[in-house]
Amino acid sequence: MQLSPYTPGEVAREVPGREAQLQQIGGMLTLPALHGRFSGRIRVDVGPRGVGKTSLLRRVQEDAILLGLAPLYVTAGNGPLAAVIADEARTLVGEWGAPSATSDWLDRLSVTLGVPGIAQVTAETSPGVSSPQATRAFRKLLEKMSKEALNQGLKGIAVLVDELQDADEESLRTIAYAWQELQGSKTPAVFVAAGLSHTADVVTAAVTSAERFQFRTMRDLEDHEVREALTQPATDLGVRWETPALQEVVQRSQGYPYAVQLWGDAMWQAAGSPDRGGVIGAESLDEAQNSVNQDMSALHRARWSKASPREREVLSAMAHLGSVDVVRADIAKALGVTSGALGTVRQSLLDKGIIQIAGHGLLSFTAPGFIEHVISLEDR
Ligand SMILES: Nc1ncnc2c1ncn2[C@@H]1O[C@H](COP(=O)(O)OP(=O)(O)O)[C@@H](O)[C@H]1O
Ligand SMILES: [Mg+2]
Structure with missing residues (x-):
């Protein structure tokens, strides 16, 4: 161990x-x-x-x-x-x-x-x-x-x-x-x-x-960088990631460094904290997903609780627009306001680190899984 x-x-x-x-x-x-x-x-x-x-x-x-x-x-x-x-x-x-x-x-x-x-x-x-x-x-x-x-x-x-x-x-x-x-x-x-x-x-x-x-x-990590972040620490301890497990985790962590570390850690525990010569395989994915979900939802809850009622409306509208990068004008349209009217709310959501600018006129959430979190709140 x-x-x-x-x-x-x-x-x-x-x-x-x-x-x-x-x-x-x-x-x-x-x-x-x-x-x-x-x-x-x-x-x-x-x-x-x-x-x-x-x-x-x-x-x-x-x-x-x-x-x-x-x-x-x-x-x-x-x-x-x-x-x-x-x-x-x-x-x-x-x-x-x-x-x-x-x-x-x-x-x-x-x-x-x-x-x-x-x-x-x-x-x-x-x-x-x-x-x-x-x-x-x-x-x-x-x-x-x-x-x-x-x-x-x-x-x-x-x-x-x-x-x-x-x-x-x-x-x-x-x-x-x-x-x-x-x-x-x-x-x-x-x-x-x-x-x-x-x-x-x-x-x-x-x-x-x-x-x-x-x-x-600073951007999220590319796939090959996530692979390196996951495999290098294991290799140093004589532990090998099986390819299917690695591919799956690369995909699920979406390049967000904090999620990469949560995933690595959860897979390590689920694989029984392997000894030298051990492997991390796909059979650990379900248990790890469970653990990552709990940590990520703590993060999502903390971010949601920092948002004001008006900010939450904007976050909901963004989540419902469904794509990773959301066009700013579409959010305004969904809320029935002008793009300019979103200015202050947008700024305070940026300040709180909940959303980020994803390109000209584009916004996205900073943490993977936040869309699902926001939508699940409404189902309750
Ligand atoms: N290049 C990287 N590759 C993999 N994991 C990283 C990398 N940089 C940071 N991390 C991990 O991501 C998480 C957030 O890192 P941190 O430096 O605290 O970010 P920030 O200061 O931007 O909030 C930590 O768990 C850290 O170990
Ligand atoms: Mg920091």
Whole structure:
């Protein structure tokens, strides 16, 4: 009996299908790491929940460390972002045992950036307020942290931010302006982030010149990538997937990474947690389907409960239109309203990660099985 190597709801150990992203981001990491240069663009990978953003960002963190960069990894939404990054920098400098002069300047900058719990925050530097002082403080933070990283024998710093859509506007401005001011400098720093699909809207609402940000959409996995995600962890443990079972699971998980992991895990359990030399076969499909259904319906219920009555009407209309990608105008027609009237509801459903833009004028649900869930609610 071997423990399941699959990771439903946890950071993925391997990220098949993300080679292109890792290569592009890797190129950005080498600017500070190999060339001692500032990476001028802020890269943001966006997509719905469960598509694999955090797993990608964690892999970027590993790559950054391998390249000799000091990672400042934070999750937005938990206080003003610029302050959260400053706080992480303080922690790192503490771990390095840097000279006390270094901690002192960091403390001073942190006060300006509104890090709670250190010294008193003065009126002109209240938390989260974007101001020339805050921008200067954040720029200095990046410069001095990079310098201190070099003192530690490292190559520079990598700022890594997850859930960027939850960042406060002031911090986004502070960060964007500071990044702007550092263009072309020798500060060895790079910024990589991840966020839900509407992150670009949040950023452009906060920052007038958002062209420094580079948004890239993360897609579901292709069939061959799903096969790799399923077979590789098993192969490593000497366990083989039989082809019919594999084909069936590839089809049923629909390329949604979270579902792929749920399926892998459920098949592993249903096959009796095989030992080396064991196989995973089609006889396990029914039991696994049962288990996946329970987990997926928990996810569907959670999403449905987050939707307002008006949003639920739109979701029902989408479900009844029946296809995977739904034409926006058809939803409006089904509800007897104009397409424009759907604007706010559509936006909040995007913000909640329940639906995604599937192409021009097209919308789809982000989780497989949601259509069936919505329709089953009406049968009760
Ligand atoms: N490239 C991938 N291949 C297979 N599974 C993945 C991949 N990336 C992530 N996962 C799995 O998908 C689920 C969601 O991953 P996570 O990184 O938390 O997504 P997000 O941050 O977009 O919500 C997790 O169970 C994770 O193990
Ligand atoms: Mg995540």
